[in-house]
Amino acid sequence: xxxxxxxxxxxxxxxxxxxxxxxxxxxxxxxxxxxxxxxxxxxxxxxxxxxxxxxxxxxxxxxxxxxxxxxxxxxxxxxxxxxxxxxxxxxxxxxxxxxxxxxxxxxxxxxxxxxxxxxxxxxxxxxxxxxxxxxxxxxxxxxxxxxxxxxxxxxxxxxxxxxxxxxxxxxxxxxxxxxxxxxxxxxxxxxxxxxxxxxxxxxxxx
Amino acid sequence: xxxxxxxxxxxxxxxxxxxxxxxxxxxxxxxxxxxxxxxxxxxxxxxxxxxxxxxxxxxxxxxxxxxxxxxxxxxxxxxxxxxxxxxxxxxxxxxxxxxxxxxxxxxxxxxxxxxxxxxxxxxxxxxxxxxxxxxxxxxxxxxxxxxxxxxxxxxxxxxxxxxxxxxxxxxxxxxxxxxxxxxxxxxxxxxxxxxxxxxxxxxxxx
DNA sequence: TAGATTGTTAATCGATTAACAATC
DNA sequence: TAGATTGTTAATCGATTAACAATC
Numbered sequence: 001x002x003x004x005x006x007x008x009x010x011x012x013x014x015x016x017x018x019x020x021x022x023x024x025x026x027x028x029x030x031x032x033x034x035x036x037x038x039x040x041x042x043x044x045x046x047x048x049x050x051x052x053x054x055x056x057x058x059x060x061x062x063x064x065x066x067x068x069x070x071x072x073x074x075x076x077x078x079x080x081x082x083x084x085x086x087x088x089x090x091x092x093x094x095x096x097x098x099x100x101x102x103x104x105x106x107x108x109x110x111x112x113x114x115x116x117x118x119x120x121x122x123x124x125x126x127x128x129x130x131x132x133x134x135x136x137x138x139x140x141x142x143x144x145x146x147x148x149x150x151x152x153x154x155x156x157x158x159x160x161x162x163x164x165x166x167x168x169x170x171x172x173x174x175x176x177x178x179x180x181x182x183x184x185x186x187x188x189x190x191x192x193x194x195x196x197x198x199x200x201x202x203x204x205x206x
Numbered sequence: 207x208x209x210x211x212x213x214x215x216x217x218x219x220x221x222x223x224x225x226x227x228x229x230x231x232x233x234x235x236x237x238x239x240x241x242x243x244x245x246x247x248x249x250x251x252x253x254x255x256x257x258x259x260x261x262x263x264x265x266x267x268x269x270x271x272x273x274x275x276x277x278x279x280x281x282x283x284x285x286x287x288x289x290x291x292x293x294x295x296x297x298x299x300x301x302x303x304x305x306x307x308x309x310x311x312x313x314x315x316x317x318x319x320x321x322x323x324x325x326x327x328x329x330x331x332x333x334x335x336x337x338x339x340x341x342x343x344x345x346x347x348x349x350x351x352x353x354x355x356x357x358x359x360x361x362x363x364x365x366x367x368x369x370x371x372x373x374x375x376x377x378x379x380x381x382x383x384x385x386x387x388x389x390x391x392x393x394x395x396x397x398x399x400x401x402x403x404x405x406x407x408x409x410x411x412x
Numbered sequence: 413t414a415g416a417t418t419g420t421t422a423a424t425c426g427a428t429t430a431a432c433a434a435t436c
Numbered sequence: 437t438a439g440a441t442t443g444t445t446a447a448t449c450g451a452t453t454a455a456c457a458a459t460c
Contacts (some may be wrong), residue, residue, distance in 0.1 A: 009427075015405035020386050023361075033441065041386050045441090046429055053443055061442040062436040079408040086404070093303035098400065100299050103361075103384050107401040108408065147411060148404060155229075155309075172407035174400060178309050180226050180247050188407040192398055194304065194380060195313040198292070198354060199221035201378035201394040202285040202314065205353060215451075239417065251417090252453055259419055267418040268460040 010051045011078075016041050017048070018074040022106075025067045033064035080108025085146045087170075089161055090153030091116040091124075091131050094176055098150055100127040109148070113140060117157075134161075141168035148172045155179040216257045217284075222247050223254070224280040228312075231273045239270035286314025291352045293376075295367055296359030297322040297330075297337050300382055304356055306333040315354070319346060323363075340367075347374035354378045361385040 020040045024032060034045040034052075052058050052070075055077050059065045075081040086109050088098050099114050114126060117134035124131050132140065141149075149170045153161050158177035165173060172188040175181055178196070183189055226246045230238060240251040240258075258264050258276075261283055265271045281287040292315050294305050305320050320332060323340035330337050338346065347355075355376045359367050364383035371379060378394040381387055384402070389395055 007427075011409045012406050014409075015402040016386065018405070019384060019399070019402060023385055035441080040388075044429070046431095047427090049441090049443065050428080057443065059442050060436055061434065062440045064441060077409065078405045079411060080405055084404070084408060084411075093306050097299035097303040101400070104401055107384075107405070109401065109404055148407070150400065171411055172404065174403050174407075178225060178313075179229055180222065182246075188410055190403040190406055192400065192403060193225070193309075194307070194356065194398065195310055195315065196221040196225060197380050197396040197398060198290070198315055198378065199224070199284045199286055199313070200218050200396055201354070201380075202290060203217050203220075203283065204394055205285060205290075205377055213451075241417080250453070252455095253451090255417090255419065256452080263419065265418050266460055267458065268416045270417060 006054050010054060013041075013043065013047075013051055014074055014078055017051075018071065018078065018080075021067055021071050021074070025071060030067060031064050032067055032070075034059070037065075075108070078108070082108065083110050084108055084148050085110055085112040085144065086148045086150060087112065087137075087141055087146055088114045088150045088152060089116075089134070089137065089165070090151065090157075090176075091118075091121050091126055092152060092154075095150075095152035096126055098152060098176075099129055111150075112144070112146065138164050138168040141165070141170060146170065148174075150174045150176065152176045212260050216260060219247075219249065219253075219257055220280055220284055223257075224277065224284065224286075227273055227277050227280070231277060236273060237270050238273055238276075240265070243271075281314070284314070288314065290315050290354050291318040291350065292316065292354045292356060293318065293343075293347055293352055294320045294356045294358060295322075295340070295343065295371070296357065296363075296382075297324075297327050297332055298358060298360070301356075301358035302332055304358060304382075305335055317356075318350070318352065344370050344374040347371070347376060352376065354380075356380045356382065358382045 020037060034048040038045040038048045058070050058073055088095050088111055091114055099111055113132060114129045115132050115134045115137045121131050122133045147170060149165045151158060151161060151173055155177045158179050159181055162173060162181045162183060166183055166187055174190050176192050178193045181189060226243060240254040244251040244254045264276050264279055294301050294317055297320055305317055319338060320335045321338050321340045321343045327337050328339045353376060355371045357364060357367060357379055361383045364385050365387055368379060368387045368389060372389055372393055380396050382398050384399045387395060
């Protein structure tokens with residue numbers, strides 16, 4: 001029997017559930033329901049239950065879900081029950097902000113190296129990091145076995161840097177450059193583009 | 207006859223098409239096809255054609271789409287054939303980066319005010335802006351008639367600032383705080399959370 | 413003309429919702 | 437026990453794809 005393939009759209013919702021669960025957990029709540037969680041994240045209760053049921057039976061009839069337990073399960077499913085080393089490439093304002101961002105702690109990621117190709121920036125400090133020369137990037141990433149990268153270079157450089165990241169063995173790229181990238185099959189890609197985010201809303205404004 | 211309601215999932219793809227079209231336009235190309243555009247953005251040619259056909263007939267059999275014309279149409283549809291004034295709230299590293307970001311030019315947005323509640327930051331300059339006191343925010347936004355906001359405050363403050371933005375008349379919020387927000391019906395919301403973006407990929411890694 | 417590519421229809425595929433027996 | 441809420445099934449709804457006549 002073939003393994004059941006979980007739809008990507010469901011995987012996309014799990015991090016949102018996890019984030020919301022962490023939030024109510026931090027407020028000391030022990031238990032929640034599909035109803036309550038659904039209201040928090042803007043999804044129907046039926047969908048929450050359906051999504052979670054793809055991975056097991058995590059709730060109890062009558063009482064709902066134990067938050068700590070469900071958080072553990074989601075962390076396991078999303079493979080963030082470990083810490084992924086991440087590189088940041090491009091030390092402009094955005095790369096700077098990302099390198100110093102405290103929000104990765106406890107969410108499964110840790111920035112370990114940052115790069116730029118600007119001689120004026122190389123060897124400068126950003127937060128706790130020393131900016132390294134992009135020319136040593138491929139080798140350094142490869143040697144450290146890093147699989148996850150955040151790309152914060154200008155759009156004009158993004159594709160060629162992405163190619164280098166792939167060459168270095170990176171398997172997941174979070175792209176902040178406002179441009180569609182091409183990567184080989186097997187390399188994952190997510191986009192963060194504020195203009196695109198805003199344009200998804202202006203359609204509905206007048 | 208009721209106006210046809212365009213599915214939200216289609217609206218979400220249009221900014222990506224627009225971004226790609228701008229890119230090939232900048233390279234001097236005049237014309238493209240659903241095939242070519244689809245390959246650039248990772249969507250089937252049939253879907254590109256279907257999406258665009260919701261809004262009119264923008265192509266020509268045999269020759270495809272005139273890029274300049276299609277760009278104009280998409281800008282019109284997405285209502286970015288004008289410039290939307292935007293406020294940024296929260297002048298930490300991320301707000302700083304956003305306030306100085308050059309990528310909004312020509313994409314329909316212009317940052318016009320930035321706020322923080324930290325007395326040490328108020329009246330300091332960030333790029334071309336002077337950071338204003340969050341206590342005057344509601345009034346200032348209301349008086350300026352601003353409809354679009356970017357929220358870059360800590361998660362712990364995000365909901366209460368969002369409430370103030372709604373009170374001030376903001377209709378679209380791009381939220382960088384890693385937390386699900388509650389806003390009234392009629393207020394639009396998009397999320398930018400790097401951890402969530404990364405967690406959507408780690409599921410597929412090993 | 414011949415070749416290319418659109419816009420659209422119908423078929424397929426997939427995702428969401430409603431409903432409820434099971435059970436805590 | 438009575439009330440609440442799960443996990444799951446079947447029904448509905450919506451989105452994607454394949455195919456092709458129209459036509460540039």
